Amino acid sequence: MPQRMVVIGADAAGMSAASQARRLRGPEDLEIVAFERGRFTSYSACGIPYWISGLVADHQELIVRDPETFRRDHHIDVRIRHGVTRIDLDNREVVATSFNDGGREVRESFDTLVYATGAVPAHPPWADTATLGVFGVQTLDDGAALRDWLDQDDPPRRAVVVGGGYIGVEMAEALIRRGLAVTLVERSQQPMSTVDPDMGALVRAALVGLGIDVRTGTSVTGVHERDGRVSEVLTDDGALPADVVVLGLGVRPNTALAEQAGLPLGVTGGVRTDLQMRVVGKPDVWAAGDCVETFHRISGQPVHVPLGTHANKQGRVAGINIGGSYATFPGVIGTAVTKVCDLEVARTGLLEREATQAGYACVAVSVESNSRAGYFPDAAPMTIKLIAEQHTGQLLGAQIVGKSEAAKRIDVLSVAVWNRMSVAEMTALDLGYAPPYSPVWDPVLVAARRANDAVANTP
Amino acid sequence: MPQRMVVIGADAAGMSAASQARRLRGPEDLEIVAFERGRFTSYSACGIPYWISGLVADHQELIVRDPETFRRDHHIDVRIRHGVTRIDLDNREVVATSFNDGGREVRESFDTLVYATGAVPAHPPWADTATLGVFGVQTLDDGAALRDWLDQDDPPRRAVVVGGGYIGVEMAEALIRRGLAVTLVERSQQPMSTVDPDMGALVRAALVGLGIDVRTGTSVTGVHERDGRVSEVLTDDGALPADVVVLGLGVRPNTALAEQAGLPLGVTGGVRTDLQMRVVGKPDVWAAGDCVETFHRISGQPVHVPLGTHANKQGRVAGINIGGSYATFPGVIGTAVTKVCDLEVARTGLLEREATQAGYACVAVSVESNSRAGYFPDAAPMTIKLIAEQHTGQLLGAQIVGKSEAAKRIDVLSVAVWNRMSVAEMTALDLGYAPPYSPVWDPVLVAARRANDAVANTP
Numbered sequence: 001m002p003q004r005m006v007v008i009g010a011d012a013a014g015m016s017a018a019s020q021a022r023r024l025r026g027p028e029d030l031e032i033v034a035f036e037r038g039r040f041t042s043y044s045a046c047g048i049p050y051w052i053s054g055l056v057a058d059h060q061e062l063i064v065r066d067p068e069t070f071r072r073d074h075h076i077d078v079r080i081r082h083g084v085t086r087i088d089l090d091n092r093e094v095v096a097t098s099f100n101d102g103g104r105e106v107r108e109s110f111d112t113l114v115y116a117t118g119a120v121p122a123h124p125p126w127a128d129t130a131t132l133g134v135f136g137v138q139t140l141d142d143g144a145a146l147r148d149w150l151d152q153d154d155p156p157r158r159a160v161v162v163g164g165g166y167i168g169v170e171m172a173e174a175l176i177r178r179g180l181a182v183t184l185v186e187r188s189q190q191p192m193s194t195v196d197p198d199m200g201a202l203v204r205a206a207l208v209g210l211g212i213d214v215r216t217g218t219s220v221t222g223v224h225e226r227d228g229r230v231s232e233v234l235t236d237d238g239a240l241p242a243d244v245v246v247l248g249l250g251v252r253p254n255t256a257l258a259e260q261a262g263l264p265l266g267v268t269g270g271v272r273t274d275l276q277m278r279v280v281g282k283p284d285v286w287a288a289g290d291c292v293e294t295f296h297r298i299s300g301q302p303v304h305v306p307l308g309t310h311a312n313k314q315g316r317v318a319g320i321n322i323g324g325s326y327a328t329f330p331g332v333i334g335t336a337v338t339k340v341c342d343l344e345v346a347r348t349g350l351l352e353r354e355a356t357q358a359g360y361a362c363v364a365v366s367v368e369s370n371s372r373a374g375y376f377p378d379a380a381p382m383t384i385k386l387i388a389e390q391h392t393g394q395l396l397g398a399q400i401v402g403k404s405e406a407a408k409r410i411d412v413l414s415v416a417v418w419n420r421m422s423v424a425e426m427t428a429l430d431l432g433y434a435p436p437y438s439p440v441w442d443p444v445l446v447a448a449r450r451a452n453d454a455v456a457n458t459p
Numbered sequence: 460m461p462q463r464m465v466v467i468g469a470d471a472a473g474m475s476a477a478s479q480a481r482r483l484r485g486p487e488d489l490e491i492v493a494f495e496r497g498r499f500t501s502y503s504a505c506g507i508p509y510w511i512s513g514l515v516a517d518h519q520e521l522i523v524r525d526p527e528t529f530r531r532d533h534h535i536d537v538r539i540r541h542g543v544t545r546i547d548l549d550n551r552e553v554v555a556t557s558f559n560d561g562g563r564e565v566r567e568s569f570d571t572l573v574y575a576t577g578a579v580p581a582h583p584p585w586a587d588t589a590t591l592g593v594f595g596v597q598t599l600d601d602g603a604a605l606r607d608w609l610d611q612d613d614p615p616r617r618a619v620v621v622g623g624g625y626i627g628v629e630m631a632e633a634l635i636r637r638g639l640a641v642t643l644v645e646r647s648q649q650p651m652s653t654v655d656p657d658m659g660a661l662v663r664a665a666l667v668g669l670g671i672d673v674r675t676g677t678s679v680t681g682v683h684e685r686d687g688r689v690s691e692v693l694t695d696d697g698a699l700p701a702d703v704v705v706l707g708l709g710v711r712p713n714t715a716l717a718e719q720a721g722l723p724l725g726v727t728g729g730v731r732t733d734l735q736m737r738v739v740g741k742p743d744v745w746a747a748g749d750c751v752e753t754f755h756r757i758s759g760q761p762v763h764v765p766l767g768t769h770a771n772k773q774g775r776v777a778g779i780n781i782g783g784s785y786a787t788f789p790g791v792i793g794t795a796v797t798k799v800c801d802l803e804v805a806r807t808g809l810l811e812r813e814a815t816q817a818g819y820a821c822v823a824v825s826v827e828s829n830s831r832a833g834y835f836p837d838a839a840p841m842t843i844k845l846i847a848e849q850h851t852g853q854l855l856g857a858q859i860v861g862k863s864e865a866a867k868r869i870d871v872l873s874v875a876v877w878n879r880m881s882v883a884e885m886t887a888l889d890l891g892y893a894p895p896y897s898p899v900w901d902p903v904l905v906a907a908r909r910a911n912d913a914v915a916n917t918p
Contacts, residue, residue, distance in 0.1 A: 044832060044834070044894065044899065046832075046894055046899070047832060047835070047894050049836060050834075050835065050894055055835070055836055056835070056836075061833075061834035062834055064708070102494050159646035166893075170893075190577070229886075253916075264691065308892060308894065308899045309889075309890070309892035309899055309900075309901075310889075312888075312899055312900060313887060313904075318609070320598075327886075328887070329887060330884070330887050333889045334889070335889040335890060335891050336891065336892075336893075337891035337892065337893045337896050338893050339893060339895040339896070340857055346891055348889070348891070349869060372845050373503060373505075373506060374520075375503070375506060375509075375515050375536035376506070376514070376515070376519055377507065377514055377515075395611075405864075405867070406892060407891060408864070408867070408868070408895060408897070409867070409870070409898050410891045411868070411870075411871040411890045411891055411901075411903075412870040412871055412873075412874055413877055414871075414888065414889055414890055414891065415871055415874035415880075415888060416874055418888060418889065419874070419878040419880070419911055420900060425789070427772075427786075428772060428787070428788060428789050429872055429873065429874060429877060430768075430769075430791050430792045430793070430794040430807070430877065430890075431768070431794060431870045431873055432507070432794050432795065432805055432807070432866060432867060432869050432870055432873070433766065433767060433768035433794075433796065434505060434625075434629075434795075434796045434797050434798060435503065435506050435509055436509075436798040437796050437798065437867050438867070440471070440503065440505070440767045440771055441771060442768075442870075444870075445772075
């Protein structure tokens with residue numbers, strides 16, 4: 001008699017868990033049922049801006065595996081358009097509504113439950129409107145709606161993107177590529193508040209250089225419509241004409257069901273798990289992805305970091321453990337990269353503000369350098385900022401703003417942060433050198449030297 | 460009364476040492492004299508192929524600082540075209556011949572000596588020929604001679620490059636870019652024997668795809684000339700027509716003077732130093748760059764790794780210590796990258812063969828992956844090979860062969876090797892993810908997962 005695993009949410013985290021568990025336990029040992037509210041499984045939400053822009057021609061390209069493939073090749077019973085309405089931990093049962101079937105209720109018992117409901121977008125009250133032309137870009141279904149709007153016979157020409165974080169700036173690029181005039185509205189004083197203000201200033205200058213009208217320190221208060229279609233975005237600094245509005249306001253863990261079922265939530269609002277991704281205090285329940293809280297290895301603090309790369313890793317870890325093997329997810333260090341046209345922005349570890357909040361005394365340095373030997377064609381400038389602990393010189397964080405071949409250098413710094421290297425030791429790192437790839441002093445080494453000097457000169 | 464520092468060799472290592480010492484000690488405290496055999500100081504020898512190809516228009520672009528700048532801005536008395544003929548340690552004196560001045564002998568006393576004579580190219584007996592059209596590419600002067608030859612009114616059309624290592628393949632690219640037909644002759648069974656044979660096979664296929672006639676397992680025995688100009692390269696596998704021959708046969712430490720002066724040499728033939736780059740047993744003598752022996756942090760063995768990046772670091776370390784501060788050069792891990800047209804080749808740590816020789820029992824895996832999300836335009840394939848210690852899973856080495864955005868990923872692996880990470884821990888690394896930069900599972904993570912499986916499955 002096989003056991004049964006039920007997965008709530010059939011995207012990155014949930015289906016990674018299901019696939020790994022299946023790899024280790026066959027269908028005769030473990031039945032797997034996955035409920036998915038939407039129409040799609042295992043797709044790259046991060047790819048949506050590139051589908052909107054047209055760089056990716058077809059949304060099918062964003063889908064890693066469809067429900068039929070999971071059923072056929074992996075014996076995983078994926079049920080799309082099923083919204084789970086209740087988890088009954090005592091009776092080990094999940095209740096769902098089938099949207100296909102006139103709202104028929106479905107009940108499924110489980111031995112093992114995986115909670116992978118993802119995140120829900122922040123949704124200000126003014127966005128609760130029937131006005132046409134206002135879009136989130138959280139799901140493929142959202143993306144499809146936005147694309148249809150942009151493809152109208154009389155297509156929109158003026159876009160307002162609300163929120164200057166990763167999604168916001170990536171959507172700004174997508175809309176520029178489609179030829180729209182784009183205004184980016186951000187409540188805080190800088191776009192990309194995921195980097196320090198001095199680096200954010202570089203980002204702002206680059207965004208303005210791309211022709212984006214950047215309005216920071218500006219809050220949206222509502223939208224005006226004409227004939228049921230959006231015509232203006234209202235802000236505390238005046239009205240902005242708009243034929244289309246895109247919301248990129250961040251997300252929060254989707255925990256409505258978890259709360260109802262009594263799963264423990266952390267201070268960030270995410271479901272609390274142990275290192276194996278088992279929900280704290282619930283032996284048969286696992287959670288992974290954008291709905292969970294994890295911890296920051298350098299600050300020691302709980303954090304909520306909704307990113308596909310973590311969702312995949314956490315799902316894999318949960319699945320390996322459910323499968324009877326062993327793996328852990330040992331936390332994050334806050335690495336993120338983004339690209340806006342030819343601008344590259346990257347970060348890892350702690351910002352200055354975050355380091356101070358965590359209790360570190362730190363020094364920070366910024367250096368400008370080149371992606372390649374200065375004499376080599378297409379050498380592109382970049383700015384690297386390093387944040388190191390006083391006295392010890394431990395690398396706490398790094399940020400990069402530059403042009404081509406800048407951002408992925410963050411990975412080198414990410415591995416250094418992960419290993420708690422000192423900037424002194426980093427000056428000796430054996431990094432690849434050839435003129436097409438870097439100056440003889442790689443920008444990372446130049447930055448480490450400068451940071452080491454700063455640490456030495458700080459009393 | 461100032462002390463006097465004498466530097467032998469005014470390129471990367473020597474001038475890094477001089478500059479750092481000057482930064483810490485002014486001319487009233489330390490006089491610095493640097494002797495240089497050639498006409499140039501502080502230039503990028505690694506850039507020579509790109510000057511030959513025409514990617515870099517002028518050799519002046521390869522020069523970081525000229526003698527006049529050193530004299531004027533740094534109070535460093537650089538004497539070009541001076542060949543040092545003898546070091547007298549007992550009397551703390553260096554004897555040099557001025558090539559400018561009819562061979563006049565110059566003597567200079569020192570308190571501190573920096574030995575930075577670089578390397579000398581391997582030069583087979585058959586290359587000791589008066590035949591025109593046979594060139595090394597070790598120095599800017601070599602490069603100038605080759606360029607002149609290629610720029611003749613009746614320019615050469617058929618090139619033979621002898622040696623399939625970094626210099627050889629980079630020169631092959633340079634000559635292809637200039638429109639020559641190129642044959643690459645390599646004595647061993649694969650080009651780029653700096654990577655394992657399985658990866659070398661990928662390199663060979665790519666070189667052939669670029670139109671290079673690759674002859675491995677082939678030894679050159681001589682050259683034929685016609686009218687004093689090279690006409691054929693003779694090999695144990697037949698004659699190859701050639702209008703120009705480029706030697707890329709590797710180098711050995713330039714230690715003639717060191718031997719004469721009784722400086723200690725290691726098993727690799729390089730000058731032995733301590734971690735501060737002080738010559739072993741010689742308190743006032745320092746050595747740095749391509750003439751020294753260093754050690755491999757993972758094999759624990761002495762190695763000779765002539766590379767500009769090490770020369771610069773070692774020179775800097777020597778100069779900081781001479782200046783009265785403190786720094787060390789803590790060894791290398793064998794990182795190297797090269798680019799041949801659109802082919803990228805990279806390595807770090809130990810090859811399989813080297814790991815075995817060092818005494819490790821290891822497992823190796825290779826994975827194919829993409830530089831970007833598969834649906835993203837211009838996603839390029841790459842192969843990553845990881846070598847890990849049995850049982851512990853410690854990452855011992857890595858190699859990458861791919862197209863764009865492949866090679867510099869070696870730096871991520873280099874920092875992992877440096878920190879003796881296990882492949883298990885590496886599966887959790889927090890690397891940057893966004894579709895323009897990587898798939899949601901970065902190739903490095905995919906490789907770490909595969910290696911971790913292999914370690915787990917090895918009894």
